[in-house]
Amino acid sequence: MTLLASTTHADWLPLALARFDEVLKDHAHCEKKAASQALSLLASFPDKVLLVQRMARLAHEELGHFRQVYDRIVARGLVLGRDSGDPYARALRKLVRHSQERTRLVDLLLIAALIEARSHERLSLLAGGLEDEELRRFYATLAQAEAGHARLFVGLAEEYAEGDDVPARLRELAAREAELLNELPIAPRIH
Numbered sequence: 001m002t003l004l005a006s007t008t009h010a011d012w013l014p015l016a017l018a019r020f021d022e023v024l025k026d027h028a029h030c031e032k033k034a035a036s037q038a039l040s041l042l043a044s045f046p047d048k049v050l051l052v053q054r055m056a057r058l059a060h061e062e063l064g065h066f067r068q069v070y071d072r073i074v075a076r077g078l079v080l081g082r083d084s085g086d087p088y089a090r091a092l093r094k095l096v097r098h099s100q101e102r103t104r105l106v107d108l109l110l111i112a113a114l115i116e117a118r119s120h121e122r123l124s125l126l127a128g129g130l131e132d133e134e135l136r137r138f139y140a141t142l143a144q145a146e147a148g149h150a151r152l153f154v155g156l157a158e159e160y161a162e163g164d165d166v167p168a169r170l171r172e173l174a175a176r177e178a179e180l181l182n183e184l185p186i187a188p189r190i191h
Contacts, residue, residue, distance in 0.1 A: 003117040003150055003170065006178035011186050013125045019188035021078055023126070026189040028069040029083040030119065034149075035062035037112060045105055051156055058149065065142060072138075088191035089115060091180050095173060103164065106157045110170050113153035114177045115191065120146035122190050 016023045038059035042052045073080055092114065096107040123143035130136045158166050 005174040009186055013129050016188050017129050022188040024073055030190045031062050031066035035059045102162055106161050106164055109153045109157035110173050113150045116146045116150035
């Protein structure tokens with residue numbers, strides 16, 4: 001996935017593997033929020049037929065991913081617990097332009113693409129680093145899904161851009177995402 005302007009710091013994977021139970025819980029919350037974000041987009045832009053169709057499917061898929069991750073949490077004897085929030089996603093959403101509905105939609109879609117691309121990168125890292133073969137396969141499969149979601153969001157941004165330079169805006173947002181990732185502490189989280 002080449003949407004990102006940076007790669008995850010090398011210290012993230014050893015930390016994530018050492019504190020995998022925390023990563024697993026954070027991952028469940030991420031999947032839940034991804035389903036919620038898809039529903040929010042279709043509720044906010046109900047006149048965009050293609051968007052509504054794709055977001056309804058995506059919400060269903062993300063909720064399925066949540067269930068798969070949650071089942072692994074329960075199987076490990078863990079409790080999901082409350083979501084502590086995601087400073088990464090919150091900071092990215094502050095970059096949304098609100099001057100017009102169209103630019104707002106394009107930014108929301110491109111930011112969602114970047115979040116999915118970062119998820120793809122980190123789930124791929126987990127797939128390569130986990131010792132348990134079943135978990136490796138599980139995370140490889142989910143990483144591929146995240147890559148597809150990132151492409152979906154970019155495609156929808158291009159569909160609704162109405163002349164906006166989507167590649168330029170994506171590069172601008174990706175540069176800010178890279179800065180943000182560098183500013184945040186390395187933690188056992190997907191983002």
